[in-house]
Amino acid sequence: MTAHDPQGPHKSHKSHKSHASQGPHEPHEPYEPYEPYASQGPHEPPRSKGPGLFLNAGGTALHVVVEGRGPVCVLSAGLAMAWFDWDAVAALLVAEGRTVVRFDRPGHGLSAPATAPPTTAGEAHRIAGLLDALGHGGPAAAPVTVVGHSIAAFHTEGFARLYPERTAALVLVDASVEEDPRTVLPAALRTGAARALGRAVTAAGLPAALGPAARRATVRASRTGGGDPAAPDLVRRCYRTGRVWRGALLENSRYLDMAAELAALRRTRPLTAPTTVLAGHDGTSGRGALRWLGRQADLADGLGARFEVAEPAGHLVMLDRPDQVARTVVETSERKRRDAY
Secondary structure, three states: OOOOOOOHHHOOOOOOOOOOOOOOOOOOOOOOOOOOEEOOOOOOOOEEOOOOEEEEEOOEEEEEEEEOOOOEEEEEOOOOOOHHHHHHHHHHHHHOOOEEEEEOOOOOOOOOOOOOOOOHHHHHHHHHHHHHHOOOOOOOOOOEEEEEEOOHHHHHHHHHHHOHHHEEEEEEEOOOOOOOOOOOOOHHHHHHHHHHHHHHHHHOOHHHHHHHHHHHHHHHHOOOOOOOOOOHHHHHHHHOOHHHHHHHHHHHHOHHHHHHHHHHHHHHOOOOOOEEEEEEOOOOOOHHHHHHHHHHHHHHHHHOOEEEEEOOOOOOHHHHOHHHHHHHHHHHHHHHHHHOO
């Protein structure tokens, strides 16, 4: 198998560029790789211009971008977000001497559709499989720093608990929080409804008609200032597809299940890696904003983690305060190294 590798001759990874096994209702989606970066100007960070690698992890073709050299950091974004939402953070981490791994979960970004509903353990195993495929597995591999935003905090914390020997540090960025997760409807019913809605939305042509605009509106509403910095062609390429809408609906349908699964892991699998909870705060004193900060602080207390606030920042902290996110990642990963002396 061959791979399109944006890193040039210095990296060699096996990849799987054919399409992963898809469900009976998942249409074929093309993957057309092209150059990964283009300078946008002297005052703007580089933007991803296309896919890096396509790796078969867990039976699904995952889109992965790998940059830099040094200790490995894995970045996983929130619901319906894509690899390019980490562009500014990735550039700063590479400048700090880190290898940065970004990937799109199934049905997100440019990755193939999900073949099954997500679980916390399943996504943690996916991260481990991805690292193995990239050559960062095995007994000789150094542990990695995992960074999860929003719902991906469930997955990265799950990884840290299930793979403590592979985890150097954990950073949770404006993490999803569920103090007492309980589901009402059966999982199969919720999954079926999500799939049916995804097919209906796709058949009606809504992704093509409204997808990019919906993405831009959501990003603006989730920031304290500024619009969507993503390249318009990438936004169209990802959000005009029913694949991404179906992926987001399917993942969201299992949100409470994943929260409950993580709560169970917390009772049986200790968290041993240095951990930081980085919460976004828009600087206001509104009840909702302060309540969210309180929940994030409680999460940090429950995990025995350091608590930091990025201000001003909306939920998309990596877009509003990429410098603070990168600094937090570096400081948290170096905490274990300092503690070892």
